[in-house]
Amino acid sequence: MKNIMIITSYFPPEIGAASNRIFHLAEGLQSDYNVTVVTPLPNYPTGKIFDAYKGKLKVKSRENNINIVRLWLYASKSKNKFVRLFAMLSYSMSLVWFFIWNKIPDKVIVQSPPLLVAFTSMLFLRSKKRKLILNVSDLWPSAGFELGALKQGFSYKLLQKLEHFNYKSADLVLGQSNEILTHVGRITSKPQLFLYRNYPNIDQQNITETTSNNQTLKIVYAGLLGVAQGILKLCKELDYGGIELHIYGSGAEENDIKAFIENNKNLPIHFYGRVDRTELHCELKKYDIVIIPLLNRIYGSVPSKIFEYAKLGLPMLYFGGGEGEDVINENKLGWVAKAGDYNNLNSVLKKIDKAVLTFELKKKIQDVAYESFDFSKQLSLLKEKL
Known part of the structure; x- marks a missing residue:
């Protein structure tokens, strides 16, 4: 069976849409691939390493038939942009170390954002023999600007360069919206584009009718x-x-x-x-x-x-x-x-x-x-x- 690797900053037991999306993707690929997920030690959204993983530099496990490698990072949810940057850099450094000492399969899916983590992966894993798939769930840095988290200037332009490099280095871009794919298409025509919505893989449940005597x-x-x-x-x-x-x-x-x-x-x-x-x-x-x-x-x-x-x-x-x-x-x-x-x-x-x-x-x-x-x-x- 062929191997595929998924590099992500979010994965269960962490909560949230990004974590669920990557888990369902990894689970769904099992029938065709031997799946390995590379992710940080769980810390989101608390900004603290979960108790079961504290004091560890790397944790390997096999869960739901998925090989999971959890790498060290400096966890933080600080509002200080320099602290947040160091947190992302710490995971990026762990990824580089992992890439150096481990065999990387010919197909790799990279989650973006975080932009810096995606850039690290796309930069170090480029190879004519390897297919890089970039899974884009949000458009950074423009989303950060719209949220008021980023201001236009030197840092913003630098992030834009990282963003463009990521798209141009990809062989296939998965976008969760047509707007994302349109944006990528304006920057480069190199990768194939594929609309990959964040559909949950859940069993159909019974409908419950709410009952209330008031009009609230x-x-x-x-x-x-x-x-x-x-x-x-x-x-x-x-x-x-x-x-x-x-x-x-x-x-x-x-x-x-x-x-x-x-x-x-x-x-x-x-x-x-x-x-x-x-x-x-x-x-x-x-x-x-x-x-x-x-x-x-x-x-x-x-x-x-x-x-x-x-x-x-x-x-x-x-x-x-x-x-x-x-x-x-x-x-x-x-x-x-x-x-x-x-x-x-x-x-x-x-x-x-x-x-x-x-x-x-x-x-x-x-x-x-x-x-x-x-x-x-x-x-x-x-x-x-x-």
């Missing part, structure tokens, strides 16, 4: 509580007349969100922290709609939650702009509010009638998801490209 709309958010999601601002801007907000997750804004709730006990906001993904799927069924917000519209971004929630049969309110709006509207998965416009968001919420949130609507959403967001079909098409 129970809204739930679940996921990372980071800058991009803007959940703290959402808490501040929502009009709570006729709604409740329920929050699951963890991340950089977690403490600020808890403090806001503590200081505004009159508001119907409920925080539950992080829960296991399987448990979360059960919890989400208790609520009327799920909300998928982004603080700013990010070119190229299509939140993976859309596909996962659709397979659970959950009506959605999307508040992020861009290609995600098209996915929601074209597949009739719920409602859309104008990105960044909280007045419009509150207006849309007031127009949602609980009477339409029926079992039939949820079943229709789930049926569309399993027809249109088929993980196995997409994976089969990818295997033809590899």
Whole structure:
């Protein structure tokens, strides 16, 4: 059986879309390849090495028939850009050491971002005999600029050069959105381009009809509580007349969100922290709609939650702009509010009638998801490209 390696900065037991996406990809390739995943010691999103891995430089294991190599890095979630840079450099240095002392297969999938980690991999693994596949989930540095995390200047231009080098060094680019592929195509015509959405590989679950005697709309958010999601601002801007907000997750804004709730006990906001993904799927069924917000519209971004929630049969309110709006509207998965416009968001919420949130609507959403967001079909098409 042929060998394939996946280089990623995120992998279970870490949580989040990137971790789930790479796990499902690795799992799906097993029937055709002997799969090895190279990843850092687990640390995301806490910024601390998980207890089971503390004090170790490298951990090798075999899990779910996947060979996993976990390498040392300096873990941090500091807001200081130099500390964050050192954290990325530390993993890059571990990768270079790994490349020197280990045989690398002829096919390698590299996850981007982080941009520097992807650059290190593309630079050191270039070979006429090796096929490099770049899996692009977000467009950096432009996404960082749109989020306000980066400013244009020398550093930004340097990151752009790294970005362009990565695309030009790839034989195949996987993009999670058409916007990503369009962007790559403007920079280089060298690699093949393939739309690889972040479809979850989950078993079909029973639909649960929410029951409530009042007309209060129970809204739930679940996921990372980071800058991009803007959940703290959402808490501040929502009009709570006729709604409740329920929050699951963890991340950089977690403490600020808890403090806001503590200081505004009159508001119907409920925080539950992080829960296991399987448990979360059960919890989400208790609520009327799920909300998928982004603080700013990010070119190229299509939140993976859309596909996962659709397979659970959950009506959605999307508040992020861009290609995600098209996915929601074209597949009739719920409602859309104008990105960044909280007045419009509150207006849309007031127009949602609980009477339409029926079992039939949820079943229709789930049926569309399993027809249109088929993980196995997409994976089969990818295997033809590899």
